[in-house]
Amino acid sequence: MRNQLILILSLSALNATPALALTNQVAPTSCQSQRVQLQMLGTRGPEFLDESASTGYLIWLDNKARVIVDAGPGSLQRFKQSKANYEDVELMLFSHFHADHSADFPAYVKGGFFTGRTKTLDVIGPSGAEFVSSAEQFVERAVGKKTGMYPYLGDFIDPDGSSAYKIQTSNIPWSSKNLSIKEVFHKNGVSVKTVPTYHGPFPSVGYRVELAGCVISFTGDMSGRLAAMPNLAKDSDILVAHNAIPENATGIAANLHMTPSYIGKMAKEANVKKLLLTHMMKRSFAAKPETQKIIEELYKGEVVFPNDLDVFNP
Ligand SMILES: [Zn+2]
Numbered sequence: 001m002r003n004q005l006i007l008i009l010s011l012s013a014l015n016a017t018p019a020l021a022l023t024n025q026v027a028p029t030s031c032q033s034q035r036v037q038l039q040m041l042g043t044r045g046p047e048f049l050d051e052s053a054s055t056g057y058l059i060w061l062d063n064k065a066r067v068i069v070d071a072g073p074g075s076l077q078r079f080k081q082s083k084a085n086y087e088d089v090e091l092m093l094f095s096h097f098h099a100d101h102s103a104d105f106p107a108y109v110k111g112g113f114f115t116g117r118t119k120t121l122d123v124i125g126p127s128g129a130e131f132v133s134s135a136e137q138f139v140e141r142a143v144g145k146k147t148g149m150y151p152y153l154g155d156f157i158d159p160d161g162s163s164a165y166k167i168q169t170s171n172i173p174w175s176s177k178n179l180s181i182k183e184v185f186h187k188n189g190v191s192v193k194t195v196p197t198y199h200g201p202f203p204s205v206g207y208r209v210e211l212a213g214c215v216i217s218f219t220g221d222m223s224g225r226l227a228a229m230p231n232l233a234k235d236s237d238i239l240v241a242h243n244a245i246p247e248n249a250t251g252i253a254a255n256l257h258m259t260p261s262y263i264g265k266m267a268k269e270a271n272v273k274k275l276l277l278t279h280m281m282k283r284s285f286a287a288k289p290e291t292q293k294i295i296e297e298l299y300k301g302e303v304v305f306p307n308d309l310d311v312f313n314p
Pocket residue numbers: 096098199221
């Protein structure tokens with residue numbers, strides 16, 4: 001900090017526009033918004049609601065697709081429409097392993113066979129439980145040679161296999177007792193941090209993706225019970241929050257998902273600049289005006305209900 005200050009002062013003395021030099025030096029990590037885009041690959045939940053795809057997001061850096069978040073049904077079609085190159089994608093993050101967040105994964109693997117991809121694809125997701133796979137189990141159960149649904153794709157995870165590239169999967173240990181923020185990926189200018197979230201009996205995680213000084217966070221499916229997400233999303237340029245229920249939801253739905261008022265409080269507490277509401281279901285879709293009103297009473301930033309393929313700069 002002291003060195004930085006000396007640099008600022010010396011630059012200020014030399015420069016005809018000291019204010020500009022000051023801005024450049026004191027905020028070296030400010031968001032370089034034009035370098036980063038967040039694109040919607042799917043904005044709906046599991047229902048047959050309309051023509052939109054189930055959950056999926058794509059983060060671009062310097063005009064290259066770098067990170068996929070979730071791979072719900074139909075999101076691969078949107079990936080193709082986005083004109084992204086599969087070869088450029090370094091990382092696939094899964095919030096949890098419900099079908100509406102992960103069913104297109106084997107199709108990505110199969111489609112990827114016909115690309116020129118040679119570099120390893122990292123896959124990261126939470127650990128498992130009784131009725132849901134861990135990330136490692138999910139990939140093994142999808143394409144493993146012995147136990148996979150599609151054993152013919154097993155070379156992609158077999159170190160001795162002849163595939164042109166490999167898929168490398170790791171679990172994020174989920175625990176409601178350890179809510180500290182963990183960095184789970186750091187490569188080529190992209191950092192990913194995570195905390196456990198509460199989604200009923202299904203281990204689920206939120207993500208904070210940092211790149212080019214910008215921050216994009218994702219709640220995944222969650223209720224607010226563990227209360228760790230506002231901390232993870234602190235000062236995000238964009239927070240993608242799953243709006244699966246209306247305010248008056250009760251029972252199982254309210255145990256699995258967060259209410260609009262929780263979303264509003266979270267966005268305010270985290271001081272996010274823009275809030276995107278996705279993972280719409282029939283019940284929340286019908287309540288959009290009411291939801292928007294509730295959230296805007298609590299949170300003063302921009303609130304958007306995006307559609308598939310929409311692109312946002314942080
Ligand atoms: Zn879910």
